[in-house]
Amino acid sequence: MLSKKVLGLTTAMAVVATGAMAASHSKSLTIAIVNNGHMINMQKVAEAYTAETGVELNWVSLEEGVLREQVTSDTATGGGQYDIINIGMQEAPIWGAAGWIEPLEFGADYDVDDMLPAIRNGLSHEGTLYAAPFYGESSMVMYRKDLMDAAGVSVADNDSWDNIKAAAAAVHDPDNGVYGACLRGKPGWGDNMAFITTMVNSFGGAWFDADFRPTLDSDEWKAAINFYVDLLGTYGPPGSEGNSFNEILALYNEGKCGMWIDATIAASFLEVDGVAYAQSPNAGNPVGANWLWAWAMAVPAGTDNADEAKAFIEWATSKDYILAVANHPEFGWGSVPTGTRSSTYAYPEFKAAAGFAAAEMAAIESAAPEATDLKPYVGVQFAAIPEFPEVGSAVAQEMAAALSGAKSVDDALAASQAAADAIMKEAGYY
Amino acid sequence: MTLGVIGTDANDPNKPFHRNLDGETTIRRDGILMSNRTLPRLLQTPAVVLLLIWMLVPLSMTLYFSFIRYVLNSLRRPEWTTPSISNWRGFGNYEFVLNSKDFLFAIQNSLMIVGSILFCTVILGIAIAVLINKAFPGRGIVRVLLISPFFVMPAVNAVLWINMILDPVLGLQGIAVGGINDLIAAMKDAPLVGWFFSLWPTLEPISFRATQTSAIAVIIMVTWQWTPFAVLIFMTSLQSEDQQQKEAAVLDGASTWSQFRFLTLPHLGRPIAIVVMIQAIFHLSLYAEIEIVSRGNGNKNLPYLIGEFANNNIGAASATGIFAVILANIVAIFLLRMIGKTLMD
Numbered sequence: 001m002l003s004k005k006v007l008g009l010t011t012a013m014a015v016v017a018t019g020a021m022a023a024s025h026s027k028s029l030t031i032a033i034v035n036n037g038h039m040i041n042m043q044k045v046a047e048a049y050t051a052e053t054g055v056e057l058n059w060v061s062l063e064e065g066v067l068r069e070q071v072t073s074d075t076a077t078g079g080g081q082y083d084i085i086n087i088g089m090q091e092a093p094i095w096g097a098a099g100w101i102e103p104l105e106f107g108a109d110y111d112v113d114d115m116l117p118a119i120r121n122g123l124s125h126e127g128t129l130y131a132a133p134f135y136g137e138s139s140m141v142m143y144r145k146d147l148m149d150a151a152g153v154s155v156a157d158n159d160s161w162d163n164i165k166a167a168a169a170a171v172h173d174p175d176n177g178v179y180g181a182c183l184r185g186k187p188g189w190g191d192n193m194a195f196i197t198t199m200v201n202s203f204g205g206a207w208f209d210a211d212f213r214p215t216l217d218s219d220e221w222k223a224a225i226n227f228y229v230d231l232l233g234t235y236g237p238p239g240s241e242g243n244s245f246n247e248i249l250a251l252y253n254e255g256k257c258g259m260w261i262d263a264t265i266a267a268s269f270l271e272v273d274g275v276a277y278a279q280s281p282n283a284g285n286p287v288g289a290n291w292l293w294a295w296a297m298a299v300p301a302g303t304d305n306a307d308e309a310k311a312f313i314e315w316a317t318s319k320d321y322i323l324a325v326a327n328h329p330e331f332g333w334g335s336v337p338t339g340t341r342s343s344t345y346a347y348p349e350f351k352a353a354a355g356f357a358a359a360e361m362a363a364i365e366s367a368a369p370e371a372t373d374l375k376p377y378v379g380v381q382f383a384a385i386p387e388f389p390e391v392g393s394a395v396a397q398e399m400a401a402a403l404s405g406a407k408s409v410d411d412a413l414a415a416s417q418a419a420a421d422a423i424m425k426e427a428g429y430y
Numbered sequence: 431m432t433l434g435v436i437g438t439d440a441n442d443p444n445k446p447f448h449r450n451l452d453g454e455t456t457i458r459r460d461g462i463l464m465s466n467r468t469l470p471r472l473l474q475t476p477a478v479v480l481l482l483i484w485m486l487v488p489l490s491m492t493l494y495f496s497f498i499r500y501v502l503n504s505l506r507r508p509e510w511t512t513p514s515i516s517n518w519r520g521f522g523n524y525e526f527v528l529n530s531k532d533f534l535f536a537i538q539n540s541l542m543i544v545g546s547i548l549f550c551t552v553i554l555g556i557a558i559a560v561l562i563n564k565a566f567p568g569r570g571i572v573r574v575l576l577i578s579p580f581f582v583m584p585a586v587n588a589v590l591w592i593n594m595i596l597d598p599v600l601g602l603q604g605i606a607v608g609g610i611n612d613l614i615a616a617m618k619d620a621p622l623v624g625w626f627f628s629l630w631p632t633l634e635p636i637s638f639r640a641t642q643t644s645a646i647a648v649i650i651m652v653t654w655q656w657t658p659f660a661v662l663i664f665m666t667s668l669q670s671e672d673q674q675q676k677e678a679a680v681l682d683g684a685s686t687w688s689q690f691r692f693l694t695l696p697h698l699g700r701p702i703a704i705v706v707m708i709q710a711i712f713h714l715s716l717y718a719e720i721e722i723v724s725r726g727n728g729n730k731n732l733p734y735l736i737g738e739f740a741n742n743n744i745g746a747a748s749a750t751g752i753f754a755v756i757l758a759n760i761v762a763i764f765l766l767r768m769i770g771k772t773l774m775d
């Protein structure tokens with residue numbers, strides 16, 4: 001028994017060793033990826049790429065938070081551990097500006113203008129593309145039309161927050177296990193703050209003013225957070241301060257949510273009947289009510305295989321890749337990565353497989369990540385500055401405390417403002 | 431101190447000798463005393479030097495980073511992104527950390543959760559160890575089952591507890607509360623006893639990820655995981671308890687409580703000291719449970735604070751690390767003073 005195990009282990013090590021040796025002879029790329037569905041699928045689809053070009057691909061699949069940590073320290077110190085890294089929209093422009101990742105230029109076949117403009121802008125710094133998107137998303141309202149109809153209410157595109165609250169109240173029935181509104185509450189700059197920031201945007205607020213001083217004590221923030229705490233506290237499921245995407249998805253598929261405002265990709269996982277979609281609610285602000293996010297592939301400046309890496313990215317984010325997934329025996333049109341290219345949305349097969357396609361495209365196109373007079377930073381539900389994760393996490397915990405009822409909204413915002421101010425001052429902004 | 435006999439050579443009074451306890455004479459050619467420990471010490475040197483490097487290099491790097499400006503990325507001050515002596519900042523990082531929002535809370539909370547976990551595991555550990563000390567059918571199986579939580583990985587432990595047991599909607603708690611409420615609602619219409627049940631309030635499930643409760647959730651799950659460790663130590667110790675003393679106590683008519691209080695508990699003094707010391711050291715560095723339960727909402731310790739700074743601000747993270755070293759040393763000194771004595775006796 002034991003000797004068998006030892007033998008197995010030795011064989012495994014031998015295989016790994018040979019693999020590593022073989023890799024050092026032929027061309028090979030080490031790719032750090034986020035462990036979401038589209039990237040896991042890519043490992044299978046890319047077998048064809050290896051067969052065609054002879055480039056070996058070593059995948060390092062990591063959970064989002066761990067990936068961020070690993071890739072940040074490796075890239076910041078020029079470690080050169082990876083040839084290709086997955087980064088998000090928060091990192092791409094600032095890492096590009098810092099010279100941590102290489103600018104990307106592709107051939108005419110790649111048709112870079114086919115890329116959705118909002119996504120392309122979000123991944124560029126001063127007009128240069130630094131990361132190529134393989135998947136993009138925005139946010140929208142997903143609601144139970146059957147319950148809304150039964151209660152005699154409706155949700156419209158870009159509805160007012162008051163109507164949203166009224167609709168949530170109408171379908172709220174905790175005795176039968178249905179909660180009016182399921183929204184993110186779990187602390188984290190990519191979790192509750194993603195939703196809360198879009199909400200604050202729609203109330204006309206922003207993270208920083210033109211001098212990058214935090215504006216969390218503004219009236220817009222107060223109005224938005226009071227509304228958020230009231231809406232989710234009254235019509236949300238218990239324990240909302242622990243809910244993010246995955247938790248709410250489980251609740252929704254158990255039939256416990258009347259309405260959910262979250263990433264458009266959620267629509268492809270919903271298994272409940274009677275789902276309908278609407279554009280994110282808006283208290284009057286014309287832009288910024290729905291977020292914009294993309295996972296993208298970039299080449300760190302420390303790699304020795306930059307040319308091969310760029311060639312692979314060109315393939316993996318191309319129109320051909322979309323078709324390769326659609327025609328792959330294990331996948332199909334329902335599994336193609338969405339939110340990157342307008343040509344994807346033109347395929348009738350895709351529209352048939354993804355009922356949410358039109359709503360998703362509209363949401364992505366209406367998102368505006370550019371810096372404007374209202375906000376000095378790039379990004380909708382985040383600010384593309386290196387200090388944002390720190391500021392965002394600190395504020396996220398205060399928002400969860402306000403939602404828990406441990407602090408008043410005013411106290412939580414005052415503490416958030418003080419913390420954000422200290423971090424920005426420390427970072428040398430003023 | 432070198433044991434043995436020291437004297438001078440019978441033929442040459444200027445030539446000292448040293449004879450160790452084994453009767454070997456160890457004397458150097460030049461006549462200078464060579465302790466019988468010198469050679470072992472020389473042989474140990476490479477290992478000790480390696481250990482020192484292992485410890486000193488990270489510590490001195492942390493100290494160095496804690497006194498300079500060092501961030502991973504900065505758009506405003508690119509010169510801060512490379513660690514350099516020209517970015518010297520003195521105690522600036524320490525000041526920033528001391529004034530940061532959650533610093534004092536993190537220290538208080540660290541001590542609170544460690545103290546609570548120690549209290550719960552020791553009490554539960556003694557109770558369970560005494561319970562299973564008597565022979566009963568199936569004791570072996572019960573012991574194995576009791577020990578098993580200790581082999582669950584901390585992150586898995588946290589995910590299991592918070593999602594499957596403590597979740598107020600989909601977890602065991604939510605289902606149980608819902609079931610009890612349904613039962614009470616049904617009983618309200620029952621004849622005769624209905625009035626009694628109509629007095630009962632509707633139960634509300636508790637969210638264990640909330641600010642007020644997230645520390646309690648962590649204490650529950652860590653206690654569940656570490657009680658087996660205490661049980662294991664106490665159980666072994668109980669088996670060496672002097673049975674003759676107990677028999678004498680029974681003959682003298684001592685009650686079971688008196689036997690426990692005056693025989694068993696003093697006997698467990700040393701194992702309790704061991705459990706408290708080992709666990710205190712382990713629990714000062716809790717991280718996975720805090721991250722998974724509430725992401726620092728209402729529950730934080732110094733390691734978690736380091737993690738938050740380490741996103742970008744390495745200087746502040748290093749300063750927090752130094753604070754954590756100081757805190758761990760204070761706790762260690764207290765423990766060694768109070769408990770070390772018990773161990774030495």
